[in-house]
Amino acid sequence: MTTSSIPMLDRDSKTPLWQQLRDKLRQQIVAGQLGVNAQLPTEAELGAAHGVSRIVVRECLADLVRSGLVYKIQGKGAFISAPKREDDFASTLLAHSDEMRLKGRAVRTQVLHQTLRLPDAREATALSLQAGTQVTALRRLRSVDGTISVLVDTVVPADLAPELHRIRLEDKSLYEVLSRQYGLQVARAERWIDAVLPAAEERELLQIDSTEPLLRIESIAYAANGRTLEHYIALHRCQSTRLHVRTQG
Known part of the structure; x- marks a missing residue:
């Protein structure tokens, strides 16, 4: 120039x-x-x-x-700077990985943890679980176009998706697995968005050299019958991304 x-x-x-x-x-x-x-x-x-x-x-x-x-x-x-990618999933029922693929993005999902366990108090409340009900807990790290973008912790009630903790989910859409193997469809979801500073472990996983604010999205997804299907908390690097929310009057 x-x-x-x-x-x-x-x-x-x-x-x-x-x-x-x-x-x-x-x-x-x-x-x-x-x-x-x-x-x-x-x-x-x-x-x-x-x-x-x-x-x-x-x-x-x-x-x-x-x-x-x-x-x-x-x-x-x-x-x-590179133009910021717009993510619409915050205002749709699409999973983040599904939306990125529809936009032609190269998505890679790495599963860091996948286990069957009892939920913590926050998870139990979000999923409206009775005492003793286990969950499949996932921690995944997602890259878009070669750049690490999202760290997400997800829990799904084990009684709705038995043996989910044994299914290989590397580079797979969780929503697609829930639909195909368990007949579970997300009918609606509630999502909350705020800004947070990452902890040391989160900075390391997201490969952040210095402290930078992240967008935190908490989501609770429901089936058509009102049963809670999923709870997740996702941390998004927002240096190259902005969230697009569509509303209707």
């Missing part, structure tokens, strides 16, 4: 110069005129091209970084 490719700023405008420069750069980034990982001109080059101070340029770039359009590498400069 060259500085001459950036339209000149309007010095008579009431809009601050840093916002004008930001908007020009943002327009080109969103339109795809700048390639992913392309390096932007230096602060000095941008400042000289538009007759503004480096403080103005820094304010512009800082806002682009905050919005996720640009990333910085210390000592090397500013670069164009």
Whole structure:
């Protein structure tokens, strides 16, 4: 990218110069005129091209970084970020892996733990289980297009899916297994979304070098008869992803 490719700023405008420069750069980034990982001109080059101070340029770039359009590498400069992938599963009955595959994404699911056990208090409440009812508990790590994206802990009532803990689920859709082998269909689900900071084990599994906020999604899925089928808590890296929620009036 060259500085001459950036339209000149309007010095008579009431809009601050840093916002004008930001908007020009943002327009080109969103339109795809700048390639992913392309390096932007230096602060000095941008400042000289538009007759503004480096403080103005820094304010512009800082806002682009905050919005996720640009990333910085210390000592090397500013670069164009990859566009964020939109995940719709939070507002549908699709599993995350199913939705990604429908969008043509390469999905890999690694099963870290798969066992039959008693639920903890939170799981028992979520699944409305009677005392002594066991669950199949899964911990899975999911990659999308080669990037580790999601860590998910799932429990399913063992009486609904006997021997589920023995079925190989590597790179398989849990919902598809539940449907084909047990005749279980998800009719509705409730989901809660918040932001959390990962614990040390979670950072290691998700290959996060430093602390970054994650999106946590808790979900309870129900069959048509009202029986609770599944409870999960998923931690999503959100640097390259944003959740899309569709509503109807």
